[in-house]
Amino acid sequence: IRQFNTAFSATRPLSMYYTKSHEWVNVSGGLGRVGITDHAQAALGDIVYVDLPDLDAEFDVGEEVSSVESVKAVGDVALPVSGIVKAVNDALSDTPTLVNQSAEDGGWICEIELTDTSELDDLMDKAAYDAFLESE
Amino acid sequence: MVDFAGWALPVSYPDLSHVQSHLHTRKGVSIFDVSHMLQLLIHGEDRVKFMESLIVADVAGLADNTGTLSLLTTDQGGIIDDCIVHRTTDGYLNLVCNAGCADKDLAHIMARLEAAKSSGMDVDVEIKPNHSLIAVQGPKTEGVLQGGVRDDLSKLFFNHTALVDVWGIPCRVTRCGYTGEDGVEISVPTDRTVELVEKLMAASDDVKLAGLGARDSLRLEAGLCLYGNDIDETTTPVEGTLMWTVAKRRRAARDFPGADEVMRRFKAKEGRRRVGLVVEKAPARPHYPILNLDGEVVGEVTSGSPSPCTGQNIAMGYVDIGYIKNGTPLQVQVRKKVFPATKVAMPFVPTQYYVEKK
Numbered sequence: 001i002r003q004f005n006t007a008f009s010a011t012r013p014l015s016m017y018y019t020k021s022h023e024w025v026n027v028s029g030g031l032g033r034v035g036i037t038d039h040a041q042a043a044l045g046d047i048v049y050v051d052l053p054d055l056d057a058e059f060d061v062g063e064e065v066s067s068v069e070s071v072k073a074v075g076d077v078a079l080p081v082s083g084i085v086k087a088v089n090d091a092l093s094d095t096p097t098l099v100n101q102s103a104e105d106g107g108w109i110c111e112i113e114l115t116d117t118s119e120l121d122d123l124m125d126k127a128a129y130d131a132f133l134e135s136e
Numbered sequence: 137m138v139d140f141a142g143w144a145l146p147v148s149y150p151d152l153s154h155v156q157s158h159l160h161t162r163k164g165v166s167i168f169d170v171s172h173m174l175q176l177l178i179h180g181e182d183r184v185k186f187m188e189s190l191i192v193a194d195v196a197g198l199a200d201n202t203g204t205l206s207l208l209t210t211d212q213g214g215i216i217d218d219c220i221v222h223r224t225t226d227g228y229l230n231l232v233c234n235a236g237c238a239d240k241d242l243a244h245i246m247a248r249l250e251a252a253k254s255s256g257m258d259v260d261v262e263i264k265p266n267h268s269l270i271a272v273q274g275p276k277t278e279g280v281l282q283g284g285v286r287d288d289l290s291k292l293f294f295n296h297t298a299l300v301d302v303w304g305i306p307c308r309v310t311r312c313g314y315t316g317e318d319g320v321e322i323s324v325p326t327d328r329t330v331e332l333v334e335k336l337m338a339a340s341d342d343v344k345l346a347g348l349g350a351r352d353s354l355r356l357e358a359g360l361c362l363y364g365n366d367i368d369e370t371t372t373p374v375e376g377t378l379m380w381t382v383a384k385r386r387r388a389a390r391d392f393p394g395a396d397e398v399m400r401r402f403k404a405k406e407g408r409r410r411v412g413l414v415v416e417k418a419p420a421r422p423h424y425p426i427l428n429l430d431g432e433v434v435g436e437v438t439s440g441s442p443s444p445c446t447g448q449n450i451a452m453g454y455v456d457i458g459y460i461k462n463g464t465p466l467q468v469q470v471r472k473k474v475f476p477a478t479k480v481a482m483p484f485v486p487t488q489y490y491v492e493k494k
Contacts, residue, residue: 045148045349046155048442048449049418051471067471069419071154071442072147072349 016104017080017120018129024104025080025112027120033108036068036077039133041103044070047096052088053110059083061119066109068099081119083112138348141236143172146347154349158444161315161354162485164342165276167333168314168351171268172235174242175323177228180259186252187229190245191221192373192392194383198223203230203295203310207373207381208241213394213401214369215376217241218361220312222297230297230308232269232321234363268329272336273319273354275488280339281309281320293492294318303335314351316358316487353441356450359412359482365422366410366438366452374401375454377410408435408454412482415440418470420451420477427467427474434459437468443484450484451477 015027022040025032041047049069059065059079066077088110092098099107114120124132137144148154160166178187187195193206203222207215217237222230233241242263249261272281278289284303292298297310305328313319324332337343352362361367367376372394379402386392390399401407413420419442426435435455443450451468459466464479 046153051418051473071353071419071444074421 016126017123018126018132019078019080019123020132021078023077023080025120025123026108027114027117030114030117031086031111032081032083032114033111034065034077034079035108036075036099036103037129038103040068040075041100041107044068044073044075046071047099050092050096050099050109052090052092053085055085055088057085058115059085059112061116061122065112068109069096077109079112080123081112081117082115084115085110086113087111140348141172141234141238143235145169145172147349148347149345152344152346154353155444157344157346157350158353160344161274161346161350162317162445163275164344165272165274165280165319165336165340166315166344166346166350167336168271168273168346169268169329169333170271170314170321171326171329173269174231174233174235174238175264175267175269176231176233176245176261177264178231178259178261179228180257182252182257182259183229184223186249186257186259187221187231188386188391189252190248190393191219192382192386193221194385195221195223195229197383197385200225201297203297203312205381207378208233208244209372209393209398210369211393213372213374213397215363215367215371215373215378216244216369218363218367218378220310222295222310224297226299230264230310230323236364264323266326267323268326269321269323270329270333271313271315271319271321273313273315273317274342275318276340276342277317277319278490280336280343283339284335285309292320292490294489302332305332307332311490314358314360315354316360316483316485316489317354318488318490353444356439356441356452357443357445357483357485358487359452359484361410361452362439371410371454372398372401374398375408375410406457409457409460410438410452411435411455411460412480412484413437413440413451413453413466413468413477414480414484415449415451415468415470415475415477417449417475418473419449420453420468420470424453425469426453426455426477427469428459429465429467431467431474434466445485448484452482455479 308323420440424437437453440451
């Protein structure tokens with residue numbers, strides 16, 4: 001069993017969904033963690049500031065929930081699915097470069113309570129997102 | 137690669153991030169390809185008089201082979217472009233203007249040239265043929281360049297210019313730049329530009345290529361304007377806090393385009409002024425509103441960026457004249473939030489120009 005779990009955790013979790021605008025949401029139950037993809041952080045460069053949303057703020061799918069700023073540019077972060085903000089990654093206030101170091105894990109931006117899980121059907125899984133990146 | 141004024145230019149090079157390149161420039165040597173800029177030669181007996189009919193500098197008063205930052209102004213005193221003029225002993229004035237204003241500047245200068253010729257002036261203007269321009273900037277520039285040059289570069293002071301063979305390539309080397317560091321701009325035959333850059337890079341591991349990203353954050357730290365952002369035709373040298381470019385003799389003579397309006401505004405002490413700001417928490421960017429402590433809009437940001445050297449968010453903008461004292465507390469609206477800011481003197485990072493000690 002331990003071997004199986006190790007093998008499983010070595011692959012990308014099936015709960016990761018991606019958008020064409022390079023955001024991801026990692027869903028577990030009715031909650032989702034949201035961030036920008038590694039591709040997005042590489043394009044932005046050294047991140048200097050992350051605009052964190054207010055707790056309990058509600059957003060529709062596609063609405064700007066945050067912005068991630070590098071030395072050169074500001075990137076809007078659109079919510080991959082509709083939800084209510086339940087937590088924000090306060091570590092990003094002191095260490096915005098977490099987004100560069102670990103965009104799809106430790107550099108998460110906020111956690112939302114999903115208000116319409118059917119919206120997940122419109123998103124890509126890792127394989128589809130990687131293929132999308134190839135085609136860009 | 138991005139489009140900059142119609143030219144394809146790199147934001148950075150693969151070996152260094154924007155911030156690494158920026159920091160490197162202040163320790164070693166960075167090479168910027170600035171061949172997109174407009175290089176003009178002004179010929180003729182009346183070239184000084186003609187030049188003074190276009191810009192605010194005391195061209196007649198420039199010592200041989202020296203130059204200065206100057207401004208082309210409209211008849212209303214608005215800034216058409218900022219430029220660098222040099223008075224050479226080689227029979228011409230050298231003028232370098234911004235790429236983004238090249239078409240506009242040329243049209244303006246050529247129209248004035250036609251009128252000047254019609255009135256009998258002996259003057260002509262040409263785009264310097266077949267030459268590119270590279271900027272070599274950073275404290276180790278002189279050491280690296282000296283290896284390819286027989287002339288004693290320790291005698292080439294800030295804003296001085298000379299015709300010099302650089303590794304056998306005939307160039308014009310001018311001690312100036314857009315980073316606040318000691319450095320040079322080298323006007324080099326286009327077909328030997330790659331050769332020159334390769335020689336520079338082979339001369340030392342301290343020499344790195346740099347792109348537009350670092351160029352912008354470096355000039356901002358040095359308090360240098362970016363035409364189109366910080367100054368434009370709606371700003372005169374008065375609002376632009378650039379009256380130092382208007383030489384005393386020219387102010388008195390009121391013989392530059394728009395002089396009456398400029399001098400009127402200068403004495404009136406009203407309106408807005410370009411200032412430096414340090415902003416807390418988030419970078420300020422162009423067009424972000426500047427507010428006073430009561431939340432009233434008193435200005436607007438025109439340039440802004442995190443400052444790699446100071447670790448602060450620095451910015452340039454215009455504020456109402458009542459808020460220009462150093463230390464004045466202000467606020468900047470960053471998208472939906474408002475953050476504290478303070479008016480500070482520029483440059484944000486001390487400049488290192490190789491000025492002749494007198």
